[in-house]
Amino acid sequence: MPERPLSPHVWHYRWAYTMTLSILHRLTGLALTLALVGLVLWLAAIGLGPARYVAWLPWLTAWPAMVLYGLAIVALVYHFCNGLRHLAWDVGQGYERRTARTSGWVVVGVAIVAALVCLYFLARHGAGP
Amino acid sequence: MTMRTPLGRVLYHGSAHDGVGHWMVERVTGLALAPLSLWLLVSLLSLPHVDYISASAWVASGWNPVWLSLLVLLSAWHSWLGVQVVVEDYVHGFGAKTGTLLLSTFVHVLLALSGVYAVLRTVFRGVP
Numbered sequence: 059m060p061e062r063p064l065s066p067h068v069w070h071y072r073w074a075y076t077m078t079l080s081i082l083h084r085l086t087g088l089a090l091t092l093a094l095v096g097l098v099l100w101l102a103a104i105g106l107g108p109a110r111y112v113a114w115l116p117w118l119t120a121w122p123a124m125v126l127y128g129l130a131i132v133a134l135v136y137h138f139c140n141g142l143r144h145l146a147w148d149v150g151q152g153y154e155r156r157t158a159r160t161s162g163w164v165v166v167g168v169a170i171v172a173a174l175v176c177l178y179f180l181a182r183h184g185a186g187p
Numbered sequence: 188m189t190m191r192t193p194l195g196r197v198l199y200h201g202s203a204h205d206g207v208g209h210w211m212v213e214r215v216t217g218l219a220l221a222p223l224s225l226w227l228l229v230s231l232l233s234l235p236h237v238d239y240i241s242a243s244a245w246v247a248s249g250w251n252p253v254w255l256s257l258l259v260l261l262s263a264w265h266s267w268l269g270v271q272v273v274v275e276d277y278v279h280g281f282g283a284k285t286g287t288l289l290l291s292t293f294v295h296v297l298l299a300l301s302g303v304y305a306v307l308r309t310v311f312r313g314v315p
Contacts, residue, residue, distance in 0.1 A: 084273055087269045087270075088269075088270065088273065090262075090266065091266045091269075091270060094259070094262050094266055094298060095298065097227075097259070097262075097302070098259060098298050098301055098302040098305065100242075101246065101259070101302055101305040101306055101309075102301055102305040104246055104309050105304065105305030105306065105307075105308035105312075106305075111239045111242070111243075112239060115237070115238070115239075119237065131228070138225070141221070142221065144214075144217075145214060145217065148214055176228065176232060179233075180232060183234075
């Protein structure tokens, strides 16, 4: 590969929490790739028919699976909220430093509340029949 | 002294000219996934049971097969583009980078096709 000039590495900049939010967007995106694998496995279990589904069901409802669903929900909710923030930037809105920092806090706040609501319903599911 | 032509020296040092398309598709798939992922989250959390009959009935009911297939296809596309960007940033060396990108491509195509196939199988089996 040709050698090209590189911009200074990220550690040369003074850390700002907006950078943490940006990294979280990538991490939750990668986590959602794994969640997509899970969704396709579930759809495949249904598609393969009742016998296969019944065999897989204990795994799908075991507590480690519930923990993974919880993590997937947190990742989805954050990636969703921050994704909307990215889309606003992409149409040229909210680029001022103050706005970008405020919107960062709003994303974290909304994501925490939404995740808690979803986790409540997930927990109710887990406790149900 | 170099035997390379002026053209040979500049080739592969510029833009590949597909960056804008990549950027745009990542945004458009993301935008389309916003309502779809909300729909999936609300639907799954409000599924009363996860036994075979409830699950297959939900997959096959109404326009759900269309939304589910769209969701799987667009997620796979969006995820493929996103993973590519992360790999290009953090995986170094030609072999490791190319290998990871190839693997990611194969996995994402497999995910997209199996997801749609699984939905179709459920639809055409019919709900017991």
